[in-house]
Amino acid sequence: MQLQMDATELSAFLAAEFPQVAHDFRIIDVAPMRVSVALRVQDHHLRPGGTVSGPSMFALADVSIYLAVLAMIGPQGLAVTTNCAIDFMRKPAAGADLICVARLLKLGRVLAVGDALIHSEGLSDPVARAGITYSIPPKPMI
């Protein structure tokens, strides 16, 4: 399978469809069944002590898998997360962006399943890992 959208197209889609959060994310790399996305850590992502909040890491994993799906199927805003299992393993490094490497393990007709591994930029130990399922809406029959 080949890419339906590249990094530039995915960034434009995100900015158009999700203007509230698009600026939080930077798409680093897009390949078939695989994307890398950074969370540009800002004050509203932080908890006391300067560590990135759980919901912010969840959001990063979720958007990364979403982008990996869109890269393969094209700009369909209606794919929705049905399930996420996330393990928080280490405290993110203070003052560093978070990098998520997400890959699709299954891209079916109705369900896509991926996993996401998050680490602090510049460090190799993973801070969180997630498995995420997206439900893909049926294509309209024209």
Added chain:
Amino acid sequence: MQLQMDATELSAFLAAEFPQVAHDFRIIDVAPMRVSVALRVQDHHLRPGGTVSGPSMFALADVSIYLAVLAMIGPQGLAVTTNCAIDFMRKPAAGADLICVARLLKLGRVLAVGDALIHSEGLSDPVARAGITYSIPPKPMI
């Protein structure tokens, strides 16, 4: 076991320790091993179409279990989420707050496990369900 903190004390703790997000949540009810918490839905929680975002629902489930733990063990800021599995089942109703009913199924020495059921205020169908594990730091030996 009896409550170490009531709704007023939990609200004050949240406001003091998590000032960025405390105003998003309203503690409705606290009982042994059980809390109800509302997410006051605001613009920054919404996705296009007016539906509450996944990360916002995750945050609601997470803070609810956290408050259920604190209610039982007292104000210990250091409990951390180690795992969350969440199912998104329905689109939340537009214009309604979300209500989370959280209960602790286990409150051990090092791990607490709870589940959380979220519904739109005024509707009974659940929009999301989560199982969450918290790691509880050892008590300092004085």
Added chain:
Amino acid sequence: MQLQMDATELSAFLAAEFPQVAHDFRIIDVAPMRVSVALRVQDHHLRPGGTVSGPSMFALADVSIYLAVLAMIGPQGLAVTTNCAIDFMRKPAAGADLICVARLLKLGRVLAVGDALIHSEGLSDPVARAGITYSIPPKPMI
């Protein structure tokens, strides 16, 4: 919605379609969106020390949600588990059967989501909790 299959019909279906494992389970109660099922604990379910194995508890949660789905949609052998998140919270009591109370939180056209709470017979503390998603095959168009 009303029941398409009662406890007797579900037991007969299990015996016919899953003869290898049907004798491990006893259906206690069936209601709309809800079933109770017992695992008749036998030697092959045990780990050293006489405790029921994790895979056996997984199997109990999985079959319970499956039966809850079948009770609502009728005898369709093709529903498949797509996801399970399970927390193991306590050691089951030795020499006691396990009871699973399973309820459906969503019964959609393509996905069903349920949760399952397992306890040792005669004790109230839960030993395990699971959230499970089933994919429901499309009905053949005749």
Added chain:
Amino acid sequence: MQLQMDATELSAFLAAEFPQVAHDFRIIDVAPMRVSVALRVQDHHLRPGGTVSGPSMFALADVSIYLAVLAMIGPQGLAVTTNCAIDFMRKPAAGADLICVARLLKLGRVLAVGDALIHSEGLSDPVARAGITYSIPPKPMI
């Protein structure tokens, strides 16, 4: 960190401590923070149609992470699974063993977290993926 147990020692430990199931598994490879284990598929693992059952895949993922932990910390029978999130993505190939590649993402003092990817021998598409947490008992203070 270096290995405390190699494949031969892990196999012997499994045979001694879990005689009921040890013959189901074949340890293929052991490296720091990583093991590969095969499920020797037999009749009692199968569902109608010749496909491997969900609980059997769960058992394979669970034992693989367990062995990865033991390889690092030595023969401690008391580590227990506290959580597993598993996605079932494809039907395993009939007549083929299942191979699980498991790696530890965190090996802490009290919790170990790993993920496991299962495929049918000879095929590359994953049939299941799991994230698993083990609780590690404190070392006795002598």
